[in-house]
Amino acid sequence: xxxxxxxxxxxxxxxxxxxxxxxxxxxxxxxxxxxxxxxxxxxxxxxxxxxxxxxxxxxxxxxxxxxxxxxxxxxxxxxxxxxxxxxxxxxxxxxxxxxxxxxxxxxxxxxxxxxxxxxxxxxxxxxxxxxxxxxxxxxx
Amino acid sequence: xxxxxxxxxxxxxxxxxxxxxxxxxxxxxxxxxxxxxxxxxxxxxxxxxxxxxxxxxxxxxxxxxxxxxxxxxxxxxxxxxxxxxxxxxxxxxxxxxxxxxxxxxxxxxxxxxxxxxxxxxxxxxxxxxxxxxxxxxxxxxxxxxxxxxxxxxxxxxxxxxxxxxxxxxxxxxxxxxxxxxxxxxxxxxxxxxxxxxxxxxxxxxxxxxxxxxxxxxxxxxxxxxxxxxxxxxxxxxxxxxxxxxxxxxxxxxxxxxxxxxxxxxxxxxxxxxxxxxxxxxxxxxxxxxxxxxxxxxxxxxxxxxxxxxxxxxxxxxxxxxxxxxxxxxxxxxxxxxxxxxxxxxxxxxxxxxxxxxxxxxxxxxxxxxxxxxxxxxxxxxxxxxxxxxxxxxxxxxxxxxxxxxxxxxxxxxxxxxxx
Ligand SMILES: CC(C)(COP(=O)(O)OP(=O)(O)OC[C@H]1O[C@@H](n2cnc3c(N)ncnc32)[C@H](O)[C@@H]1OP(=O)(O)O)[C@@H](O)C(=O)NCCC(=O)NCCS
Ligand SMILES: [Zn+2]
Numbered sequence: 071x072x073x074x075x076x077x078x079x080x081x082x083x084x085x086x087x088x089x090x091x092x093x094x095x096x097x098x099x100x101x102x103x104x105x106x107x108x109x110x111x112x113x114x115x116x117x118x119x120x121x122x123x124x125x126x127x128x129x130x131x132x133x134x135x136x137x138x139x140x141x142x143x144x145x146x147x148x149x150x151x152x153x154x155x156x157x158x159x160x161x162x163x164x165x166x167x168x169x170x171x172x173x174x175x176x177x178x179x180x181x182x183x184x185x186x187x188x189x190x191x192x193x194x195x196x197x198x199x200x201x202x203x204x205x206x207x208x209x210x
Numbered sequence: 211x212x213x214x215x216x217x218x219x220x221x222x223x224x225x226x227x228x229x230x231x232x233x234x235x236x237x238x239x240x241x242x243x244x245x246x247x248x249x250x251x252x253x254x255x256x257x258x259x260x261x262x263x264x265x266x267x268x269x270x271x272x273x274x275x276x277x278x279x280x281x282x283x284x285x286x287x288x289x290x291x292x293x294x295x296x297x298x299x300x301x302x303x304x305x306x307x308x309x310x311x312x313x314x315x316x317x318x319x320x321x322x323x324x325x326x327x328x329x330x331x332x333x334x335x336x337x338x339x340x341x342x343x344x345x346x347x348x349x350x351x352x353x354x355x356x357x358x359x360x361x362x363x364x365x366x367x368x369x370x371x372x373x374x375x376x377x378x379x380x381x382x383x384x385x386x387x388x389x390x391x392x393x394x395x396x397x398x399x400x401x402x403x404x405x406x407x408x409x410x411x412x413x414x415x416x417x418x419x420x421x422x423x424x425x426x427x428x429x430x431x432x433x434x435x436x437x438x439x440x441x442x443x444x445x446x447x448x449x450x451x452x453x454x455x456x457x458x459x460x461x462x463x464x465x466x467x468x469x470x471x472x473x474x475x476x477x478x479x480x481x482x483x484x485x486x487x488x489x490x491x492x493x494x495x496x497x498x499x500x501x502x503x504x505x506x507x508x509x510x511x512x513x514x515x516x517x518x519x520x521x522x523x524x525x526x527x528x529x530x531x532x533x534x535x536x537x538x539x540x541x542x543x544x545x546x547x548x549x550x551x552x553x554x555x556x557x558x559x560x561x562x563x564x565x566x567x568x569x570x571x572x573x574x575x576x577x578x579x580x581x582x583x584x585x586x587x588x589x590x591x592x593x594x595x596x597x598x599x600x601x602x603x604x605x606x607x608x609x610x611x612x613x614x615x616x617x618x619x620x621x622x623x624x625x626x627x628x629x
Contacts, residue, residue, distance in 0.1 A: 080351060106352050132373075132496050134365035135443040136357060141342050143357050150439070156357040158366060158491050166491040168349075168356040179443040184373040204355045 126190030133157035173208035219475030223590035224248030228575035244457035267305025267328035301347035303616030306582030306623030328580035329457035347617035349489035365442035375546035393569020395601035400575030454575030458583035482508025501622035502539035517541035526615035
């Protein structure tokens with residue numbers, strides 16, 4: 071299937087992530103871009119979308135270092151002595167997106183700053199025989 | 211913004227004690243406790259035959275307790291079968307929504323009296339299980355895989371507030387210290403202890419075990435120590451609300467029938483509800499809640515009151531940062547200025563704008579689906595002048611506000627009450 075043919079669904083967006091591509095749906099009428107994907111442009115009510123790959127570059131808008139994690143992250147080995155970072159990233163193209171922040175000192179959150187430049191990375195986790203790919207970010 | 215087609219009043223309110231009650235008490239037990247407590251506060255009495263419908267706020271009995279369909283189940287326990295009964299869900303604002311829908315149903319003329327309640331039994335699961343269930347109130351497709359927990363989402367918002375307004379961890383600690391001081395005076399609260407009580411008992415414990423006694427000067431030192439571990443930076447244990455089992459129940463009545471029940475009703479002056487994107491990354495502003503601002507705008511407009519007219523408020527302090535943001539979103543203080551007011555003691559029981567005299571979710575506890583109804587219980591007591599122990603504010607309360615936020619702020623219900 072060519073890129074322009076993929077449906078504007080969550081499945082397509084996640085399929086792209088597993089191909090290590092951060093894709094937006096961009097409104098051909100007003101230019102608004104959506105990450106994660108949306109089929110309906112809520113700025114102008116259009117359904118005239120196209121897939122556009124994002125640069126993956128952005129800045130930290132907000133973040134936290136978590137010691138009491140979700141079961142998924144506990145399974146990944148994180149916890150009290152090994153915290154992980156959850157972040158909201160403002161992409162250079164405009165939209166914001168959530169991702170795990172890696173390549174930082176999670177146990178010293180004071181060393182991580184809002185506004186810090188980051189780039190997208192695709193985090194692979196082997197879980198019960200399956201590989202899943204999640205969006206993450208790391209400092210540039 | 212329309213007005214209510216007829217006036218609606220609160221004629222009674224009550225709650226179960228809040229705490230870790232499972233397995234001694236489960237949802238039906240807690241709910242009946244709340245019902246009985248509420249019945250006991252209706253001056254001329256109320257019977258099941260007087261009640262037209264039963265509205266139950268609950269977030270997730272399905273996942274916490276493997277039980278859905280609570281409306282008819284609760285109604286049957288108190289003799290309301292076969293009257294209409296239903297459950298409302300909006301995360302931590304579930305019973306706030308139930309309250310608002312009951313107000314609208316009575317104002318419409320369809321019902322005269324409604325029992326509005328909320329219930330949640332959370333401690334049936336261990337903390338990781340609770341964390342997982344609560345996370346379903348955030349965006350499970352894109353926030354959850356990135357590691358979001360509830361404390362984590364509020365911590366993320368706190369980081370943005372710190373960055374933009376210079377808010378500090380000490381500012382947040384003052385919220386927890388105040389709310390625990392209040393909760394100490396509430397016999398229904400889960401943690402009836404001040405933070406200095408916690409500090410003193412910790413010191414006593416260390417002395418007894420012959421360990422090295424820490425040189426904490428005050429509560430701030432204690433709160434910065436390892437006794438108060440980080441949960442999600444910058445939030446620590448004492449910045450988080452509690453995991454709680456509990457229920458609350460409120461009777462609402464139409465102006466036409468109020469006289470049958472009491473001569474001192476508490477009127478609904480305004481109600482408002484707002485919404486926002488579920489995921490933080492889909493919002494424009496990470497330092498305030500658009501749902502709160504919208505709900506407040508509607509409630510103020512309906513009531514004709516302004517923020518300065520509100521004398522006492524119960525606000526949704528699921529995390530300390532949430533209380534700070536609520537005080538700004540409700541228009542009590544300018545953006546970034548609430549922490550100064552908190553520091554000056556304005557929000558204490560004897561301050562100019564007492565906030566969370568009940569102890570808040572921090573110390574009273576936060577059985578999520580019951581919280582919106584539980585706010586009304588404190589409103590009822592403060593406005594009637596019957597708050598227990600040393601908790602009653604020292605002036606006659608004419609106007610009060612309750613602010614009930616759902617999830618990480620995607621739902622908000624604001625209610626304004628007057629005498
Ligand atoms: C903060 C939190 C993770 C702590 O849970 P935990 O680490 O499992 O804590 P435990 O239950 O093991 O309790 C450990 C101790 O801390 C105390 N404690 C637990 N939660 C507390 C809190 N929020 N504040 C103060 N003390 C707390 C317990 O009483 C216990 O004290 P003890 O050792 O003297 O008996 C949990 O309370 C929580 O998730 N709170 C937030 C709930 C929430 O998100 N609600 C929805 C909001 S929208
Ligand atoms: Zn558009």
